[in-house]
Amino acid sequence: MKKEWVLTQDAFDTLLDWLDPDREQAGMKYETIRTRLIRIFICRGCLEAELLADETINRVTSKVEEISKSYVGDPALYFYAVAQKVHLEHLRKAHSQQSAISVETADNLLSTAPVSLVEDFEPEYRCLERCLELLSKENRYLLERYYQQEKQAKIDHRKLLATELGIAVNALRIRAHRIRLVLRQCVLTCLEQEPAH
Amino acid sequence: MMPIQELQERIRRYLLGRLSNGAGEELEQNILTNAELFEELLVVEDELIDEYLAGKLDQDERASFEQHFLATPERHEQLRFARALNRYVTVASLREIAAGNFWPASKSSPTFLFRAAAALAVVALITGMVWFILHRSSSPETFATLNLTISQSTRGEGAQAPKIKIPLSEDALKIVLRLPDRSPTAGSYQVELESDNGQNRSLKTFAQDGQSVTVMIPAGELKRGQYSLKVFTVGSDGAEQRINGNYLFTVE
Numbered sequence: 001m002k003k004e005w006v007l008t009q010d011a012f013d014t015l016l017d018w019l020d021p022d023r024e025q026a027g028m029k030y031e032t033i034r035t036r037l038i039r040i041f042i043c044r045g046c047l048e049a050e051l052l053a054d055e056t057i058n059r060v061t062s063k064v065e066e067i068s069k070s071y072v073g074d075p076a077l078y079f080y081a082v083a084q085k086v087h088l089e090h091l092r093k094a095h096s097q098q099s100a101i102s103v104e105t106a107d108n109l110l111s112t113a114p115v116s117l118v119e120d121f122e123p124e125y126r127c128l129e130r131c132l133e134l135l136s137k138e139n140r141y142l143l144e145r146y147y148q149q150e151k152q153a154k155i156d157h158r159k160l161l162a163t164e165l166g167i168a169v170n171a172l173r174i175r176a177h178r179i180r181l182v183l184r185q186c187v188l189t190c191l192e193q194e195p196a197h
Numbered sequence: 198m199m200p201i202q203e204l205q206e207r208i209r210r211y212l213l214g215r216l217s218n219g220a221g222e223e224l225e226q227n228i229l230t231n232a233e234l235f236e237e238l239l240v241v242e243d244e245l246i247d248e249y250l251a252g253k254l255d256q257d258e259r260a261s262f263e264q265h266f267l268a269t270p271e272r273h274e275q276l277r278f279a280r281a282l283n284r285y286v287t288v289a290s291l292r293e294i295a296a297g298n299f300w301p302a303s304k305s306s307p308t309f310l311f312r313a314a315a316a317l318a319v320v321a322l323i324t325g326m327v328w329f330i331l332h333r334s335s336s337p338e339t340f341a342t343l344n345l346t347i348s349q350s351t352r353g354e355g356a357q358a359p360k361i362k363i364p365l366s367e368d369a370l371k372i373v374l375r376l377p378d379r380s381p382t383a384g385s386y387q388v389e390l391e392s393d394n395g396q397n398r399s400l401k402t403f404a405q406d407g408q409s410v411t412v413m414i415p416a417g418e419l420k421r422g423q424y425s426l427k428v429f430t431v432g433s434d435g436a437e438q439r440i441n442g443n444y445l446f447t448v449e
């Protein structure tokens with residue numbers, strides 16, 4: 001990418017036009033691509049997934065004037081190709097930085113494994129209790145029932161729950177996941193508002 | 198699109214970093230362009246986390262999960278949320294049992310006989326569930342660790358003891374008892390826990406080496422008070438010999 005290139009409103013508008021002639025649809029496609037790119041970078045174990053996704057988008061935006069004339073196919077796949085390069089560069093940079101770190105520092109880094117990040121979930125639990133109050137009774141009921149029971153009993157229990165609700169087991173699975181996602185978003189918002197701990 | 202179970206398995210391997218590069222890239226391209234597949238990815242992520250917390254991953258999967266899946270702070274956050282949700286569901290279940298709500302109201306009302314039979318079956322199921330929750334021998338997943346060295350003082354002599362605060366956010370307290378330098382070596386050890394109200398109980402040895410003995414107390418069993426641990430070596434003839442001194446700690 002040209003070092004001097006700066007994202008401008010015009011360039012961004014050109015990107016949106018390339019994604020869809022309808023501005024609202026284009027905006028949604030942009031958000032979709034960005035969200036999924038972030039997810040892919042997370043799945044690849046990248047600590048700066050959002051930064052890498054934004055870098056990808058910036059690079060595509062810088063090229064969109066030339067590519068929009070000749071590119072055929074789903075624009076998302078062009079983003080993917082650029083994301084591959086961005087990731088590769090990121091790995092090379094990380095590797096060269098790692099080689100520069102002294103052995104002692106590397107050991108320190110390794111020894112400070114973020115286990116503490118996992119173990120302390122009290123703030124999440126406090127926020128979860130508050131967020132559950134905001135769920136509808138039906139959704140709360142579904143969530144509690146869906147995640148109850150263990151092992152084989154859980155599978156049978158979910159079949160019973162699906163039958164009770166009059167939906168297929170996989171539809172129940174998706175519905176439970178969506179409620180969980182809403183809850184998790186609520187918890188994240190709550191955590192941002194909590195005083196630092 | 199491939200059958201759903203095959204797809205879920207492929208996503209699962211991808212999330213654990215076990216998919217080949219080519220297959221991974223193909224999946225990623227589909228994730229980017231297919232809304233259903235993207236949602237499936239998110240669902241499988243949550244299910245994988247739940248399986249990890251339930252101890253259902255085999256050794257290799259667990260290693261892949263911890264090394265690859267948990268590589269980012271975002272995933273750690275997902276894990277913390279899942280633990281919080283787990284706890285909530287467990288508490289909600291026990292609350293229902295305590296309130297005597299053995300079966301939630303159903304939209305379709307069965308006959309009286311069917312309901313009575315269902316209620317009896319559920320009582321049996323829930324009794325088993327409560328027993329399982331209280332007595333399950335599944336290993337705790339997370340530990341707070343307390344390292345103790347032997348003291349020749351007793352609690353009554355006002356010895357300064359390390360403190361641990363409850364409630365613990367971890368599943369259990371692991372106590373590492375450093376053996377004195379000249380303590381007799383033994384094949385096995387016996388550890389007794391004495392509380393400040395005079396109650397004594399034996400603790401199972403969690404781990405041992407030539408220099409220390411480790412015991413474990415589930416978080417739910419920790420009560421406020423002052424405690425003293427005594428260590429005994431157990432000979433091949435079963436004879437116990439106490440290692441002089443006490444390991445003191447306080448729970449606040």
